[in-house]
Amino acid sequence: MISIIIPLYNKEQSIEKTISSVLCQSYTNFELLIVDDGSTDKSVAVVNGITDERIRLIEKDNGGVSSTRNTGVHAAKYEWISFLDADDVWHIDFLKNIVEVIEEQKEVQVITTDYETRTSNGDVIKSYVAHKKGYVDFFAVSNEIGFHILNMSAFCVRKSTLIQTGLFSTCISHGEDMEVFEKLARKHKIYLIDKVLSYYIQDAENRASYNLPNPKKTRVYQVDTIEILSRHEEKYQKDRILVYLHEYFVQGKLKYLLQLYTKHSNFVSMGDITSYVFKRLRFKVLKN
Numbered sequence: 001m002i003s004i005i006i007p008l009y010n011k012e013q014s015i016e017k018t019i020s021s022v023l024c025q026s027y028t029n030f031e032l033l034i035v036d037d038g039s040t041d042k043s044v045a046v047v048n049g050i051t052d053e054r055i056r057l058i059e060k061d062n063g064g065v066s067s068t069r070n071t072g073v074h075a076a077k078y079e080w081i082s083f084l085d086a087d088d089v090w091h092i093d094f095l096k097n098i099v100e101v102i103e104e105q106k107e108v109q110v111i112t113t114d115y116e117t118r119t120s121n122g123d124v125i126k127s128y129v130a131h132k133k134g135y136v137d138f139f140a141v142s143n144e145i146g147f148h149i150l151n152m153s154a155f156c157v158r159k160s161t162l163i164q165t166g167l168f169s170t171c172i173s174h175g176e177d178m179e180v181f182e183k184l185a186r187k188h189k190i191y192l193i194d195k196v197l198s199y200y201i202q203d204a205e206n207r208a209s210y211n212l213p214n215p216k217k218t219r220v221y222q223v224d225t226i227e228i229l230s231r232h233e234e235k236y237q238k239d240r241i242l243v244y245l246h247e248y249f250v251q252g253k254l255k256y257l258l259q260l261y262t263k264h265s266n267f268v269s270m271g272d273i274t275s276y277v278f279k280r281l282r283f284k285v286l287k288n
Helices: 015-023 043-048 065-075 094-104 138-145 159-165 176-187 231-250 254-263 270-287
Strands: 002-008 030-037 055-060 080-083 110-118 124-128 134-136 155-158 190-201
Touching: 002 015, 002 043, 002 065, 002 094, 015 030, 015 043, 030 043, 030 065, 043 055, 055 065, 065 080, 065 159, 080 094, 080 159, 094 110, 094 190, 134 138, 138 176, 138 231, 155 159, 159 176, 176 231, 231 254, 231 270
Parallel strands: 002 030, 002 080, 030 055, 110 190
Antiparallel strands: 080 155, 110 124, 110 155, 134 190
């Protein structure tokens, strides 16, 4: 059986559809933990209006998405855990495909699928398809295809492995999921299912802001080069730092840009920044 964790905060317009995509799964042996992080709207009332013995609602004081996910992990009854954000949805066969891998690959620790961003009306905005299948190196493939192969709503992991590797940090508010993915990827190959089985709803209500916070609250600021174990991860981490530096520049947050650059000046050079900016400008010109 699988424990599914949905962190919930002020998603009264989305949560019913998200829950429905779980209850309608073709594979039915699961428990659904909905962990409410002190919602101030009618989210809890919507959940209470849905009757299914597999649902467990856990209510807690507001503490952020990391503490909410961690609460769910500790409360989960079963060895395998899947996460689903409260405004995303699954394909009807998401769990079926996950369970097939668990049964066939006895040593597997982390599983993911291809995914898409969509509008709430179902229109596809972008498909994140790696064109890979089976065990892959997270860092190498992410570098190769230009996006992360792991997404919170397409992610399944052994509970014991997740706890041993480390849960979600409550000290950062941007990239806490990536920190977990990176720590897992240093120890384990990721099993990738080459099917789009998870959908990120981009225009759902109360989506997290794209404005970057103080760099000290981000995963990229916390990265220690001593942690890096491969040349693939070195490129991956450097590229992520450059993305944040560029975004701080675009958002006019030059103070934050300087803080992040100062933190990683021994890792990212001015030449790296210049090359990255030129690459972005060239891409923009070619796109237009």
